[in-house]
Amino acid sequence: MSRVSVEKRILGRNDLVAAANREKFDRAGAYVVNLISSPGSGKTTLLEKTLAALSKRLKTAVIEGDVETDNDAVRLRATGVPVEAIVTGGACHLDASMVGRAFTNLLPLTVDGLDLLIVENVGNLVCPSAFDLGENEKVALVSVTEGEDKPLKYPALFLAAGVCVVTKADLLPHLDFDLAALTANIRAVNPALKVFVLSARTGQGMEEWLGYLVSRASERK
């Protein structure tokens, strides 16, 4: 069997489990986002600040994926939000089965309701974009330290995503980085992508991002 046909079968099976996840998420009334980015573009720091800021507005939970260590899950639990860790043990992406099992483990912790579930995928700009987890929306993160050409070099993610968050905007004065060129490259790949430019460290641009999550979660009710 060729590698491609094996991958097709794996993806076919994944889609079935993702559809079952989607039903479970719908039943729980949760809006579910799947955060995808390179390692180090600031997913976990953005999550920390997002969870703290939303604590009074939404019931939130997190599924936290990593190749090794549950350091990030421990870091996020300090916000008081229920966090379930997935350690993939080498696998380069989350799949729907991993997320389905993690959601089952989370359910007892969300008996008071769940408005927003954030899945933090493994740090990888390539493989995670091919795997539907049953989420409502994929969110692509790209930091201003990464170069303006990322959307052109990794189009699969920017095509699959509904939202792009540009992180670490506080570093712009210290970089040779052309934000207008990044935005043009995003638009060239996917003109419909909603773009937020923010700094989780300084808080600049955070309110628009938080407002977006609150409004999408409210639509599910």
Added chain:
Amino acid sequence: MSRVSVEKRILGRNDLVAAANREKFDRAGAYVVNLISSPGSGKTTLLEKTLAALSKRLKTAVIEGDVETDNDAVRLRATGVPVEAIVTGGACHLDASMVGRAFTNLLPLTVDGLDLLIVENVGNLVCPSAFDLGENEKVALVSVTEGEDKPLKYPALFLAAGVCVVTKADLLPHLDFDLAALTANIRAVNPALKVFVLSARTGQGMEEWLGYLVSRASERK
């Protein structure tokens, strides 16, 4: 057939081609490095500066891997060094067959000799570390904007690599980044890893890295 057994067969086949590549590289007398990092950690900028600085000291060529676009190959050709582009069309890593074909295409451009061949892998901290390309050494790049925990979260690469280059050191004054913690994490995963801390933008630390490449290439002669 399970996914794992298919992956084992693919890796087995890859190892055979990698061994054939290694013989070809040896015959050419070239020292071959395989640069692996996240997207945006500065592989291409480091390469630009490295190629320019080495032009009088070594005969160098580049094999440039990307998921989409040959932008980086075009950028690197401006240095005057022979560059062969591999566009993987979605695949998340280079494999030995891709590199073997690219090396065959490069050979007519290196008739005056080849001391150093640099393979820039696809931007991905997970998948490329599992694929031997026939290189002499894997070089892991990590930028100071990425967080100190990357060696713990992606140990496979830091175990497989012989060298770690910490890039964008000029940004340290603007970041909450603990360089000593990164170094400790590197040492915890692989105490034998040789570490260079540098900024391709300002040139700080570049001479040690260049000197290392020159000395390793000389040993092959």
